[in-house]
Each structure stands twice: as C-alpha cells, then as structure tokens.
Amino acid sequence: MADFKQALALILANEGGYVFDKDDPGGETYKGIARNMNSKWRGWVSIDMMKKQAGFPKNLEQNLDLQEDVENFYERNYWDRVQGDNIESQNIANSIFDFAVNAGVGTSSMLAQMVVDAKPDGVIGGESVKLINAFSEELFLASFTIAKISRYLTIVEKRPTSRKYLYGWVRRALGK
Numbered sequence: 476m477a478d479f480k481q482a483l484a485l486i487l488a489n490e491g492g493y494v495f496d497k498d499d500p501g502g503e504t505y506k507g508i509a510r511n512m513n514s515k516w517r518g519w520v521s522i523d524m525m526k527k528q529a530g531f532p533k534n535l536e537q538n539l540d541l542q543e544d545v546e547n548f549y550e551r552n553y554w555d556r557v558q559g560d561n562i563e564s565q566n567i568a569n570s571i572f573d574f575a576v577n578a579g580v581g582t583s584s585m586l587a588q589m590v591v592d593a594k595p596d597g598v599i600g601g602e603s604v605k606l607i608n609a610f611s612e613e614l615f616l617a618s619f620t621i622a623k624i625s626r627y628l629t630i631v632e633k634r635p636t637s638r639k640y641l642y643g644w645v646r647r648a649l650g651k
Contacts, residue, residue, distance in 0.1 A: 486549060490507030620648050
C-alpha cells in the first residue's frame with residue numbers, strides 16, 4: 476500500500492514555503508495551504524504570530540508544532556479523502572494526492588474515476604479503489620496526466636491571470 480510520508484514529501488517539494496501572490500485566488504499560502512480557502516486552519520495563528528519575529532518567513536521551518544499541523548492538514552483533508560492508504564501503487568497514490576492538493580479532492584477523484592471507468596462522483600470509495608488497483612500503473616499515470624493538463628488549460632481559459640502558472644502546473648503534472 477502507498478505511504479503517506481513519501482507522498483507528503485513530494486507535495487511539500489511542489490508547494491514550497493510561504494508565498495503571498497496577489498494573482499493567486501488562494502491568497503496567502505504556506506506549504507500550499509491557502510488562507511482564503513482554509514482560513515480556520517490553526518496554523519495561521521502560529522504564522523501570524525511569527526510574522527512579528529525576526530527572520531520571517533524562514534523562522535516558520537523551525538516551528539515543529541506548525542510542521543505537524545501541516546502534516547495533519549494534508550493527511551486528514553487530502554490523503555485520507557483520496558483513500559491513499561488503500562491504493563497499492565505509490566506512484567498512482569502520489570499523483571491522485573498531488574492533484575487533489577492542487578485542484579481539489581473532488582476534481583482529482585473524479586478524473587481518477589474517469590480514467591478507470593468508475594462512476595465519476597468525485598468520491599473515491601471501495602469500488603473506485605478496487606478499479607484503480609486493478610488498472611495498469613503506466614496507463615493510469617499517462618491518462619491521468621493528460622486529464623490534469625486538460626484541466627489546467629480550462630482554468631487558464633476561464634481565468635487568464637492564471638496563465639503564469641500553466642508551465643509550472645504542466646511540469647507538476649508530468650512529475651518534473
């Protein structure tokens with residue numbers, strides 16, 4: 476079965492640290508956790524307090540409670556919801572988890588279900604896991620990557636200010 480810690484390491488490498496990009500609809504983010512979408516996440520209290528200290532934002536990395544909050548946030552809100560522990564292929568679990576973080580659990584789940592011909596309801600359950608685990612890893616990853624890139628192109632068409640993110644999104648979808 477896939478391992479959360481391995482998948483999380485990839486997420487954190489993709490998401491980076493503290494960012495506040497005016498063009499990002501998520502607003503202020505820390506390790507990919509967008510304040511506008513997750514305003515009640517308890518990590519924001521720590522971050523706001525640490526903004527007043529010297530060395531911000533580098534000082535965030537030394538706060539072990541904050542790092543644990545990040546890990547718990549991703550496990551509870553993304554990994555568990557895409558059934559990561561029940562997916563046999565680490566690569567498939569990584570890809571579904573990463574896209575869930577980047578585009579939403581429902582979107583990632585629905586695209587994964589479409590790839591394996593499961594009912595695309597946006598909720599990965601037992602039947603979807605069974606189909607994912609029976610599917611060719613290589614074919615799943617290729618098909619899922621194409622679906623992710625198509626989704627990113629749709630976002631850019633609807634929100635042209637996001638065009639600057641497209642290359643990074645495509646690189647992420649390709650696992651680069």
